[in-house]
Amino acid sequence: MKSCLVVDDSKVIRKVARHILEGLDFAVAEACDGQEALDACHESVPDVVLLDWNMPVMSGMEFLQALNGLNLPNRPKIVFCTTENGIAHIRAAIDAGADEYVMKPFDRDTLEGKLQLVGVA
């Protein structure tokens, strides 16, 4: 079973994502911001991180940069999932090493397709 860490400050989004991911047979963990997500990755590294951009405490981009600094041998796939839908943000995410990008709002098919593209579904 693949694992996914859902990182989003919105409880509703986390719930929706969890529902879809569990339907796709993922083991799901949640974090409310980048710092919590980093802590979770220290505990155990998921196969993929579904990552919001704008969050209090630590943003998705700061999380990604911190994660890159860890040089994990088994770095999780990073799928941004955000309302930041402008090309500048998308390019910045790719440059920072994001593997995929989901523009909110999203549905099951979109998410499943993106997870297939990064090779975890």
Place this chain on the structure above:
Amino acid sequence: MTPGDNEGACRILVGLLEARTGQALAPDRIWRIETALKPVMRNHAIDTLDSLVAKLASEGNRGLVDEVIDALLNNESYFFRDHIVFDELNDRVFEDLRVSNAATRTMSVWMAGCSTGQEAYSIAMMLADAPHKWRGWTIRLVATDISHSAIVKAQSGLYTQFEIQRGLSVTRMVRWFDQEGSDWRIKEELRNRVDFYQHSLLSQAPPAGPFDVILCRNVLLYFAKAVRTEVFSRLHSVLARNGVLGLGAGETILGQTEDFVPSGTYRGLYRRADAPAARARPIAAAK
């Protein structure tokens, strides 16, 4: 309102769709006829399905007929749908064509029932992403559909945020599309690679072949069996002798046609029944 209220009108509309396109409406879609036609009815200030049918019957309403047909057709499509087919084309079929067609440096692909263009642009992107392989080649990509509105949209190459991220990787999205507000438009260079036009598989001769590859995916599903057999024979008539046919994931040739058989070489694809079987590979090398 219950579905029964409109039964007569629905039956006529289903008949019209089938006569014009060959598509039989799946039973689970029939009750959605009214929903599907709401926008058309609103545009023409028509209140009920019965008055729509009456208006269709009166003369001089070709435009309205086309709109109704377009609204009833299932145009669902997305980029790299059933990506295994695209992988097989990219990794094996096109590689082999590079060898077999090296003398002429030409390759041609027909996407029959291309809907709003995602399938054709997926192929175009795959080829454009490997420019070194195709330098000096003349590649013909023909994409056709019976739906006028689908073809107009395909030609515009403009996709909503929802459509653009279905099946398409973010790297390809930023490489091959420009953002326009919340929509995304295919780059001119790619759009010019595909020749889109309106064409009916049912009532028109196929585009001039021969084609090395024909994709006719998720189109034949709702054709009556006899129509399907006839369409297969038309596809056969323009497929190159060693050409490859691709169908949708849920579609088969089994019991539908004698014109095609499973490729034997390429996973999930078909070849002409009258073509030589897979190129003889030296199994046990002759002594």
